[in-house]
Amino acid sequence: MENNVLISYQSISKRFGGVQALEDVSFSINRGQIHGLIGENGAGKSTLIKITGGIYIRDSGQILWEGKPIEVRSPLEAERYGISIVHQEIPLCNNLTVAQNVFLGKLITNRFGQPNWNLMEEKTLEVFRQIGQDIDPRAKVGDLSVALKQLTAIAQCLIRKSQFIIMDEPTSALTPGEVGTLFEVLRKLKAEGTTIMIVSHILSEMMEITDRITVLRNGRHVATTDTADTSIDEIVHMMVGGITLPPPLDTSSVKDEVVLRVRDLSQTNLRLKDISFDLHKQEILGIAGIQGAGRTELATTLFGVHQPSAGTIELDGRPVRFRSPREAINHGIGYLTEDRRNLGVFWEMSVWQNMSSAIIDQLTGMRGLLDNGRIRQTATQAIDQLQIKTSGIHQLIRYLSGGNQQKVLLARWLNARPKILILDEPTRGVDVGAKAEIRRVIQELAAQGISVIVISSDLEELLAISHRVLVMANGSVKGEFLAKDVSTDEVMALAVQK
Amino acid sequence: MHLLNSLRSRREVGVLGALVVICIFFTLATNTFLTVPNILNILRQVSITGLIVMFMTMLIIGNDIDLSVGSNFAAVGMIVALLYQDGVSIWLASLIGLLVGGLLGFVNGLITVKAALPPFIVTLGTQMIYRGLALIISGGAPASVRLPAAFYNVTGSRTFWNLPVPALWFIGITLLAAFLLHKTSYGFKVYATGGNEEAARLSGINTGRIRIINFVLVGMSAALAGIIQMAYLRGVTPTAGQGMELMAIASTVIGGTSMFGGVGTIAGSFIGSLFMGVVRNGLVLMGTNAYLIDLIIGAVLISAVWFSTFSTRERR
Numbered sequence: 001m002e003n004n005v006l007i008s009y010q011s012i013s014k015r016f017g018g019v020q021a022l023e024d025v026s027f028s029i030n031r032g033q034i035h036g037l038i039g040e041n042g043a044g045k046s047t048l049i050k051i052t053g054g055i056y057i058r059d060s061g062q063i064l065w066e067g068k069p070i071e072v073r074s075p076l077e078a079e080r081y082g083i084s085i086v087h088q089e090i091p092l093c094n095n096l097t098v099a100q101n102v103f104l105g106k107l108i109t110n111r112f113g114q115p116n117w118n119l120m121e122e123k124t125l126e127v128f129r130q131i132g133q134d135i136d137p138r139a140k141v142g143d144l145s146v147a148l149k150q151l152t153a154i155a156q157c158l159i160r161k162s163q164f165i166i167m168d169e170p171t172s173a174l175t176p177g178e179v180g181t182l183f184e185v186l187r188k189l190k191a192e193g194t195t196i197m198i199v200s201h202i203l204s205e206m207m208e209i210t211d212r213i214t215v216l217r218n219g220r221h222v223a224t225t226d227t228a229d230t231s232i233d234e235i236v237h238m239m240v241g242g243i244t245l246p247p248p249l250d251t252s253s254v255k256d257e258v259v260l261r262v263r264d265l266s267q268t269n270l271r272l273k274d275i276s277f278d279l280h281k282q283e284i285l286g287i288a289g290i291q292g293a294g295r296t297e298l299a300t301t302l303f304g305v306h307q308p309s310a311g312t313i314e315l316d317g318r319p320v321r322f323r324s325p326r327e328a329i330n331h332g333i334g335y336l337t338e339d340r341r342n343l344g345v346f347w348e349m350s351v352w353q354n355m356s357s358a359i360i361d362q363l364t365g366m367r368g369l370l371d372n373g374r375i376r377q378t379a380t381q382a383i384d385q386l387q388i389k390t391s392g393i394h395q396l397i398r399y400l401s402g403g404n405q406q407k408v409l410l411a412r413w414l415n416a417r418p419k420i421l422i423l424d425e426p427t428r429g430v431d432v433g434a435k436a437e438i439r440r441v442i443q444e445l446a447a448q449g450i451s452v453i454v455i456s457s458d459l460e461e462l463l464a465i466s467h468r469v470l471v472m473a474n475g476s477v478k479g480e481f482l483a484k485d486v487s488t489d490e491v492m493a494l495a496v497q498k
Numbered sequence: 499m500h501l502l503n504s505l506r507s508r509r510e511v512g513v514l515g516a517l518v519v520i521c522i523f524f525t526l527a528t529n530t531f532l533t534v535p536n537i538l539n540i541l542r543q544v545s546i547t548g549l550i551v552m553f554m555t556m557l558i559i560g561n562d563i564d565l566s567v568g569s570n571f572a573a574v575g576m577i578v579a580l581l582y583q584d585g586v587s588i589w590l591a592s593l594i595g596l597l598v599g600g601l602l603g604f605v606n607g608l609i610t611v612k613a614a615l616p617p618f619i620v621t622l623g624t625q626m627i628y629r630g631l632a633l634i635i636s637g638g639a640p641a642s643v644r645l646p647a648a649f650y651n652v653t654g655s656r657t658f659w660n661l662p663v664p665a666l667w668f669i670g671i672t673l674l675a676a677f678l679l680h681k682t683s684y685g686f687k688v689y690a691t692g693g694n695e696e697a698a699r700l701s702g703i704n705t706g707r708i709r710i711i712n713f714v715l716v717g718m719s720a721a722l723a724g725i726i727q728m729a730y731l732r733g734v735t736p737t738a739g740q741g742m743e744l745m746a747i748a749s750t751v752i753g754g755t756s757m758f759g760g761v762g763t764i765a766g767s768f769i770g771s772l773f774m775g776v777v778r779n780g781l782v783l784m785g786t787n788a789y790l791i792d793l794i795i796g797a798v799l800i801s802a803v804w805f806s807t808f809s810t811r812e813r814r
Contacts, residue, residue, distance in 0.1 A: 305700070326702035335700065343700055346693040348760040357690050357701035360683045368682040412701065 005067070006031040006164060006195045007052070012061035014047050016399050019391055020219050021047040025061070027214050027224040029164075034186060034196045036210035036227070038203070040239055040403065040431030043216040045199050049166050053085040054078040082163035086153045086170065089341075094142030099124040101141050102155045127155045130192075131185040147178035154185065165189070166197045171205055172429060183209050201431055203232045215239055239432055251467050251482065255281035258317075259451050260420055262302070265311035270297035271475040275311070279420065284442060284452045286466030286483065288459060289495050294475035295455045296338055299422045303335040304328035315420075329358060332419035336409055336426055338455070344409045345397055352379035352393040354408050358416045382411035387437060403434035410441065421445060422453045427461060439465050459488040471495050510754045510766030516802050517773045524780035531783055538662060544775035545668035546730075547745050548768075549723040552675035553716040554746045555767040559679070560712045561692040561759025564606060565621040567720040567746060568739035569628035574599045575724035575734035576632045579641040588649045596721045602628055603717020607710035625743070632736040642733035654729030664726050668771075671719065676764035688712065693760030749774050752802050773802060 008028035014021045022044045029035045039045050050056040052063070054072040062069050065081055072078045078085075092101045099121040107115045108123075121137040128135045133151055141152060150170060157165050171179045186196055186209060200206055206213060207227060215222040215238040222238045260279035266272055272294050279285050287295050300306055302313065304322030312319050315331055322328040325335070337343040346354050352375055356363055363378065365371045379393040386407040390400055397405055406426070413421055423442065427435045442465055446452055456462040462469060463483045471479040471494040479494045524531040550567050557564055574595045581591035606624055610617045645654075656662050679685035690698040691705040698705050728734045753770030755762025777798050781791050 303700075324702075324704070325700050326704060329702040337697075337700060343694075343696050346690055346697055346760070348693045348756075349689065353686070353689070356686075357698065357703065360686050360690075360703075364683045368684055370681055370683060370686065 004030045006065070008064040008067075009048070010062040010064065012048065012051065012063070013059050014044075014051060014056060015059055019389075019399065022051075022058075023219045025216065025219070025221045027221055028064075029195060029197060030212065031195050032190060032193050033211040034190055034198060034209055036206040036213040037197055037199045037216070038201075038206060038213060038235060038239060039216035040433045043239070043401075043431070044219040045216060046168070046401075047219075048216070049085060049168060049197075049199065052078070052166060053083060079160060079162075082161060083166070084157040084160060084162040084164070085166045085168065086150065086157065088169045088172065090146075090149045090153045092141045092149055092152060095140070097138050097140055098135055098144070098148075098152050098155075099137035101152055102127065102137075102159055104156070106159060123159070124155065127158050130158065131155075131188050133181070133185065145178070146173045147175075147181065150174075150182065151185065154189075158189075162194070164195045164197070166199075168199050169201070169429070170198060171200060171202060179205065201429075203235055206235075207232060236432060251484070253447060254283045254467050257281040259315065260302075261312075261314040261317075263312045263314075265298075265301065265308050265313065267297065267301050267306055268309045270294065270301065270306060272297055272301060272308075273474075273476045275475075275477050277470055277477060277480065279451050279453060281451055282446050282449055283468065284446050284454060284466045286462040286469040287453060287455045287472060288462055288469055288491050289472035290457070293472040293495065295472050296424055297475070298472070299335060299424050299453070299455060302328070303333060303422065329416060329418075332417075334358070334413035334416050334418035334421045336413055336421070336423045338424035338428065340402075340406060340409060340429075345405055347398050348396070350394045350396055351383070351388070351390050351400070351408055352376070354397045355379050355382055355411045355415055358412050378415055379411075382415060385414070386411055386441065403430045406430055406438070407434065410438065414441075414445075418450065420451050420453070422455070424455045425457065426454065427456065427458065435461070459491055463488060463491070510763055510769055512805060513752055513754060513766060513773060513802060514769050516805050517769055517776065520773070520776060520780070520798075524776065524783065528780070528783045531780055536779070536783070538660070538665065540772070540775045540779045541665035541668070542662035543779065544749075544771045545662070545664040546723050546727050547742055547749065547774075548668040548771040549671050549726070550716065550719050550742070550746045551749045551767050551771050552672055552764060553712070553719040554743075555750045555753070555755050555762055555764060556675060556679055556685075556688055557712045557716045558747070558750055558755050558757065559692045559759060559762045560688045560709055561695065562607075562610065562617040562709055562712060563621065563747070563757075564603070564713060564716050565618065565743045566602070566606060566625040566628050567716060568742035569625050569632065570599055570602045570717055570720040571724040571727070571739035571742060572734070572736055573602070573628045573632040573635075573724075574721040575728040575738060576636050576641060576736055578725055579643050579728055579734045580635060582643055582645075583641060588645060592649075592725050595725050596718055599721020599724070600714045600718040603713040603715070603720075604710065606717065607713030610713070611706045611709050629736075636736040638736060640733055640735040643728065645729055645732065650729055653726050654732070664730055667722070667726055671722070672764060672768050679764055684708075684711075689760055691759075745774065748799055752799060774799075 005028045010026050012025045013023050025044070025048065037045050037048070047056060051058045052072070054074045054077050057073060063072070070081065072081065093104065099117065102124045103120045108120050109115050124137040128151070131154065135148065141149060144152070170182060174182065189196060198206070198210060210227045212224060213227050213230065213235065214224040215235060217239060257280060258278045259281050263276045265275040275298060289295050301308055304325050304327050307323070314320065320331060346357065356375060356378065363371055363375050376393060383390060383393065388407045389404050397408055400408065410426065426438050430438065442452055442454065454462065454466060463486065466483045469481050469483050469486065469491065470477050471491050473495050530536055554564065554567065577598055578591045578595040581594060582588050606621050609615060610620045651657060653663060679688060687698070687703050687708050690701065690703055691708045695705050727738070749770040750762070750767050751757065752773055753762070753766030755767060777795055778791060781794060786794070
């Protein structure tokens with residue numbers, strides 16, 4: 001067996017400031033297998049990947065490559081060993097073609113240094129055929145779907161003759177059909193002897209595609225086992241160490257009182273058409289739909305980012321028209337964005353600053369002077385309430401894991417004490433444990449008298465946490481159900497209709 | 499230990515180190531560098547541009563830039579001098595000058611924000627427009643003024659214990675800017691706007707207003723610098739302040755402010771201003787060929803920024 005091992009981690013440790021990201025992690029990956037790396041956000045998966053790819057340097061421990069210790073100090077060195085990472089946000093040049101991207105940095109040129117595009121386009125086609133796919137090598141990458149961008153990135157790895165490809169959350173932005181295609185490609189690569197490590201939260205997929213699985217928790221290695229020898233339940237248990245989900249929702253707490261009444265709302269540019277619904281006090285209203293159904297557009301229109309072109313919005317029985325998010329916030333509406341990376345986080349700012357951006361004027365004393373006592377108190381309270389893992393309120397948010405960043409943004413809106421809170425994909429890219437916690441918080445909020453609108457693409461989750469569900473498609477509301485009376489299949493059938 | 503770590507991660511500490519090193523070098527290389535008159539002299543030399551640096555820092559943290567400050571500086575100096583020559587009280591003329599400076603900044607901000615144009619382009623244009631304004635109203639000729647002692651004493655002179663008044667203004671404005679940027683909600687909003695404008699907007703921050711106010715502040719600081727310089731020199735030329743915007747930006751960047759917005763401190767920019775002054779002053783004291791000085795300062799600028807980012811770059 002020993003000569004089957006491609007890469008072996010031995011007692012890897014890594015620390016960032018006050019956070020121990022990895023502690024004494026040891027396991028090995030066999031050649032020609034698909035290896036799953038599983039763990040909650042903050043478990044240390046990303047850190048381990050980055051150490052493997054030479055983006056971070058480990059503090060201690062050893063990496064053995066084919067039995068010999070190696071030092072990978074930069075992505076370029078990683079490439080020399082044949083190690084490639086396909087990141088979650090795929091770093092391709094959108095302005096260049098598929099072939100140009102595939103051969104980026106590896107241009108084939110003639111004697112005079114001119115790139116030979118015809119040859120490269122041919123070779124691109126060849127590589128795509130090798131993985132059983134067809135593509136136009138002259139298509140601009142910016143025009144491609146996420147799935148095709150991912151395949152382009154994989155083609156890049158193949159051109160570089162990678163032996164070990166690491167994929168970080170490859171399926172999170174794919175449709176079920178695209179996931180199937182990706183898995184076919186991965187199986188082909190495996191058959192040709194490439195070793196693959198996949199990081200994912202979606203356990204059913206991991207069970208389907210991987211040969212072996214490693215579970216990390218809080219920076220420590222929990223187990224490495226053959227996939228065939230374990231089950232989803234067992235893995236969940238290893239990941240979270242036993243968290244119980246809250247009981248199903250009790251709809252009796254929802255009040256008759258309508259806090260938000262939307263009638264015939266249209267927004268021509270965003271293709272929202274004749275949307276009508278009510279939101280009750282203490283209600284959790286789910287909005288289901290596929291990408292492009294207009295859910296985020298509806299949310300941002302309610303939040304004052306866009307102006308409705310027709311229709312009315314009534315708050316507590318009074319018609320309102322918000323010209324900016326500030327006005328919406330002043331009227332007690334909060335909006336947690338779906339795009340945490342670009343529209344949510346202030347990357348250069350600390351935990352407390354990210355929590356305070358919506359209420360900064362309330363954290364001041366005389367003449368706009370910041371009140372440090374209140375700032376500390378507010379932030380500490382939110383960190384306790386949401387169990388955010390951080391070394392302190394002054395920690396820069398970018399050193400937190402994705403799940404904890406999301407909790408900080410949630411805290412931003414809890415601090416604003418809204419009457420209506422709109423949560424757009426609150427659990428996207430968040431692990432099982434954080435999901436359960438966010439779900440708990442949403443129910444607590446409703447119990448405290450807040451009305452919540454939740455947008456989620458995870459139908460099972462949506463039906464589990466909502467009292468009532470709206471189904472949107474093509475910019476309109478297609479149906480409305482009590483969550484306990486409807487199945488995911490019924491909702492999905494409405495969501496995909498034309 | 500914790501304090502040490504938090505210090506290490508601050509970029510202005512890097513440039514402070516560079517400043518100390520270069521001061522030691524000049525102290526050893528010359529007899530005159532480390533003397534009270536020379537230190538005061540450096541403070542005065544950096545003070546005029548330094549007044550602008552502080553609000554340029556705020557503007558750059560908000561992810562904007564203003565290339566028109568040098569022209570604003572000359573135009574306001576000229577307006578105040580001409581008003582005074584026409585018999586307007588120097589106090590009133592100065593007040594008008596400050597308002598005009600603010601207005602010129604407001605125009606920059608308004609066009610940048612409302613027309614959604616890159617501030618680099620807008621202020622490159624107004625740099626020429628405001629310079630043209632200074633040339634037109636003066637007919638291209640310098641203006642000299644004989645200021646009343648009461649005004650001169652609080653702007654251009656040397657006063658208490660022989661301290662140059664412009665340097666006192668510089669220190670006062672630095673403290674004011676530090677207070678505004680680091681202690682108030684306004685400052686918070688500047689960082690938020692510069693760090694992620696969309697996220698700031700979704701947090702209910704009126705980012706357009708913040709950016710315009712930043713432009714007004716930097717415009718007023720350029721006007722203040724123009725008035726103090728006019729008083730100090732007892733006159734003004736319509737071509738004054740050329741290249742001043744680049745000196746102000748250089749001091750800001752040396753002090754650790756990121757050109758991408760969201761990062762920087764007033765303390766860093768204060769040190770950055772001193773750094774630029776110390777290098778020029780020290781080179782002159784060493785008797786360096788005048789033609790060489792700019793060349794050396796350029797090289798030092800790059801090295802200082804490299805040193806300060808290198809020494810504090812995230813250890814991975």
